[in-house]
Amino acid sequence: MKPFKIRDIEISPPLVLSPMAGVTDVPFRALLKRRGGIGLTVSEFISVEGLTRNNPKSRRQMRFFDYERPFAVQIFGGQPERMRMAAEMAEEVGADILDINCGCPAPKVVKHGGGSGLLRxxxxxxxxxxxIKKAITIPLTVKIRAGFYDNNRNAVETARLAEQCGxxxxxxxxxxxxxxxxxRADWDLVRQIKExxxxxxxxxxxxxxxxxxxxRWRETNCDGILIGRGAMANPWIFRQIEDTLAGREPFxxxxxxxxxxxIEYFDLLRADMPEFAAIGRMKQLAGQFTRGLPGGARFRQVIYHSHxxxxxxxxxxxxxxTVSEGRAYLGEGGAEEEEAPVLDSCETATI
Ligand SMILES: Cc1cc2nc3c(=O)[nH]c(=O)nc-3n(C[C@H](O)[C@H](O)[C@H](O)COP(=O)(O)O)c2cc1C
Structure with missing residues (x-):
């Protein structure tokens, strides 16, 4: 596994923090970037309808800091004219790369022809x-799925078309x-596209x-690896891969x-958003993060019931x-209820 380039932008190490709506915003990216090992960060997917109508939430989603570079803005939508306008806006705010979402399965996104709707x-x-290609000078990239329908996995055809379009x-x-x-994700398709x-x-x-x-890299000969949910469970995963690449013992x-x-994440969240929102996001990460830790399930319930x-x-x-002293964590308060559902898609899209 070695660094690769998107035009003249070096992705080193060849590891990407995968875009996740409702997750990979400024505080989460800061938390992860500080742990090291990330070669490219990407925004959450951003609605072109929102951007081109000056929706403040969409504009906010384009924010990034210099320490994140190289940084890609990902947009979604189905209308060529609005996609072009939004792409221009991303270039204007200084993004290094413009990425098109061709994967989101949420009905409200697909209905308007965007996300995975583009694959059909x-x-x-x-x-x-x-x-878009006519309108911007920064590199244009796409993130696709295997296909829209299970019986028509057209990712290779889509990739060829995308390449022809620049x-x-x-x-x-x-x-x-x-x-x-x-x-499971089909990585053989990655190999086929690479060929x-x-x-x-x-x-x-x-x-x-x-x-x-x-x-996955050995099986497919791919250039880069994206990690999403795995980074919520283990924010050090990029650094661990980088350590191994450099011949060091992984952290x-x-x-x-x-x-x-x-605690650091909670601080970052509170500096960036209203308290109730920060609390919600904290519950989300605590849920992912404590999987596999002793008493983790109980801890998730307790956090979920904290306000x-x-x-x-x-x-x-x-x-x-409690855990560091080797005692069993029983937690206080909070009935034995169902845990909070795990956020696992782009359903949170604001259009
Ligand atoms: C909560 C959540 C939100 C996501 N939002 C996006 C998104 O905005 N744009 C995108 O291209 N993919 C999105 N994805 C897909 C991920 O980037 C990734 O491709 C997928 O989760 C599989 O990788 P993983 O197993 O490493 O998470 C999202 C995934 C999750 C779990």
Whole structure:
């Protein structure tokens, strides 16, 4: 696995923090970037309808900081004219790369022809890519799925078309729109696309350990690896891969590192958004982050039933203290209810 280039932009290490709506905003990207090992960061997907109508939330989603570079803005939509305008806006705010979302399966996105809807309307995709290509000078990239329908996995055809339209990097999440997040991502399609096009190709889906990343890379000869959910569960995963690449022993976070990262994230969130929103986001990460830790399930319930900043900080302190002393964590309060549902798609889209 070695660095690769999207035109003249070096992606080093060849690891991408995969875009996740409702997750990969400024605070989350800061948290992850500080852990190291990320070669490219991407915004959440941003509605072109929102951007071109000056929706403040959409404009906010384009924010990024210099330390994140190289940085890609990802947009979604189905109308060529609005896609072009939004692409121009991304270039104007200084994004290094413009990425088109051709993968989101959410009905409200697909209904308007955007996201994975573009995979069943390749003429529309072609028009959009050509329109955008004429309007911007930064590299244009796409993130696609295996196909729209399970019985028509047209990712290779889509990749070829994208390359012909001047796209300079193709990322594939090897599930179809019909599949949603079920089953396993098909990495053989990454290999097939890599053979079919000359531009760099990256793969996405189910990479949760450094060993997964190396195995997928060896099987497919892909240029880059995207990691999404695996980075929520383990914010050090990029650094661990980078360590291995450099011949170092991979970094192993201690319990104290884990406690500190949760607190750091909470601080970043509160500096960036209203308290209630920060609390919601904190619950989301705490849920992902404590999978596999002793008493983690109980901790998730307790956090889920906490409603104030002080309470959450106290519960985090208690939990890590108990676990580090080797005692069983029983938690306080909070009935034995169902846990909060895990956010696992782009359903949170604002259009
Ligand atoms: C909560 C969530 C939100 C997502 N939002 C986006 C998005 O905005 N744009 C995109 O291209 N993919 C999005 N995805 C897909 C991921 O980028 C990734 O391709 C997929 O989750 C598979 O990779 P993983 O197993 O590493 O998570 C999202 C995934 C999740 C779980």
């Amino acid at each position: 309307d390749l003429p529309r995709l072609e028009t959009i890519l050509k329109e 796209v300079e990097h193709i990322a594939l999440h090897g599930r179809t729109k019909e599949q949603g997040y079920k089953g 079919a096009v000359k531009v760099p190709v990256s793969g996405s889906g189910d990479v949760v350990t450094a060993a997964d990343a190396f195995a 192993e976070p201690t319990l104290e590192d884990k406690r500190a990262v949760l 104030a900043v002080g309470e959450i900080l106290e519960r985090i302190g208690e939990y890590f203290e």
